Amino acid sequence: MAVAKSKAGKHAAPLLGKYELGRLLGRGTFAKLDKPELAATAGMDARVLGEVSAMRRLRHPNVLRLHEVLATRSKVYLVMELAPGGDLLSRLAALPKRRLPEHAARRVFLQLVSALIYCHARGVSHRDVKPQNVLIDADGNLKVCDFGLAALPESHRDDGRLHTACGTPAFAAPEVLRRKAYDGVKADAWSCGVILYVLLAGRLPFDDSNIAEMCMKAHRREYTLPEWVSQPARRLVSRLLDPNPATRLTVAELSSHPWFKRSLSLDSQLGSLLGGAPERDLLFQAPPTLNAFDIISMSPGLDLSGLFGENRRSREKRFMTTASPEQMVEQLGHSGAKLGYFMVGKKGVERLPLGGLSGLVAMSMEMSEVAPPLMLVELRLEAGDDEEVQAFGWDELRTELGEVVMAWHGCEEL
Structure with missing residues (x-):
């Protein structure tokens, strides 16, 4: 993003000491919020407050994120997630x-x-x-x-x-x-x-x-x-x-x-049509290879996430498989569909969010090569509050995945 400059050619002072204003990306009804204008226009202040109230309670991979709301004596700033691909x-x-x-x-x-x-x-x-x-x-x-x-x-x-x-x-x-x-x-x-x-x-x-x-x-x-x-x-x-x-x-x-x-094919057309990376190229990328230090760091005995207030074990599950990335994606898609979930392509087969039709959680999958043909599969709940995460049906998902799941000593199983 280009940073706005003053007449003297220097960078403008950071907005409220936190943000630098760059080039104009677009303009909408509420793109520029002046407090006097909000007060003078009937219903506009309520609409802005309504938008803030709605977005503050929403956190989903396909909903534009509201990071924070800032205000000065004359203006209101809504700091939102950047979506540079247009509408x-x-x-x-x-x-x-x-x-x-x-x-x-x-x-x-x-x-x-x-x-x-x-x-x-x-x-x-x-x-x-x-x-x-x-x-x-x-x-x-x-x-x-x-x-x-x-x-x-x-x-x-x-x-x-x-x-x-x-x-x-x-x-x-x-x-x-x-x-x-x-x-x-x-x-x-x-x-x-x-x-x-x-x-x-x-x-x-x-x-x-x-x-x-x-x-x-x-x-x-x-x-x-x-x-x-x-x-x-x-x-x-x-x-x-x-x-x-x-x-x-x-x-x-x-x-x-x-x-x-109908199963969703992992083709390249969506990425090229909507501005993302072509999935055909990502589909055949070799998964990252894990070394001994990577494997040891995944041991539950070395899991320090509890020190940081995150219940990692309820959000993450790992298992070994000999299935290829393409086969694993297909199996996860079929298994999820039986439980009311569907696959949405994001970055090829290495990371695919599993969005529940309950709308309450979203899961991502990552695969890493340990030693051919052995692969480590990591599933993580990316969205959903603590109650929804605790209620997620890990046991049901493992049952549906069937024989592709292999236990691995020293790493938490599904």
Whole structure:
């Protein structure tokens, strides 16, 4: 990031003694927050506070992280995670056909679903899910952002429903556009359906400058999918773009749909399309080799994590295997699917987060070569609070993994 300089050519003074301001990356509704302007604009201060409240309770690999909030007498600064890859809409617009191949669309959509299930499990409805609010990090991973319109548990009335019509019309559910009481979780599911349609077709399903007419088209399901879209994908879009919220599929129910049960191939297209490193090159990289000092340091007897307040053993499990990285990824994917988890590619086969459809935890896997063909597999829960980590089904996962797991004396087994 380029650092801002003063007229004298020197670096500008660090902001509040902590940050150096660099070049402008983008501009949004709340990109520049002046306290007098917040106070003068009706509802804007509440939206900013709502966004901060929502993001402070969310910590997920596919949700943009809020690091801290700083304030001076005149300004408010939200320090967020950097996502230099731009937004999903811009990425799609740069593609020749403005859409993704179905296998790549599935992998993008999985990350979006994982983030929203996590949010919903914590009582947060986004209410403005659209490609512009999905950013891309340096590795090509999705980061859901802009929680300015998010509804928190305290936003619901006594009937448990939401009553504020908000969001972007082309992505908003019919019941929201018609200003009826609605379920924020079901409204987010509709928006996901619109995004999935855009990923597959390269255009919006309902696009009309007349909002009333667009609402009628959505209510009548007046959309057509291109012939290249598979039947399972068509059925999924139909279940999400259901104008009746009572029968509409929720994002938490997606694990049972055939389109999500298909195994995800470790191809290179997602990385090259969305700006991450090509996975084809990473797929065939040799795993790192462990020396004697690495192996000894992994002994439970030398585990010093307890001195630092971290319950490492509840978050990490290790085992030996003779399976190849490709075979291990495939087996972990099949085993996780039976338990309600799915694989999301990150950096080839050496590190792949396992995002639970419960939305509560995310797991990464790393493999290292000990002595051919022996490999050390390390599983670690990257996200989730202590209660969720303690409740994670390690025993069930070991059972599903079956014969690929080999015990190794001196290292904690699954």
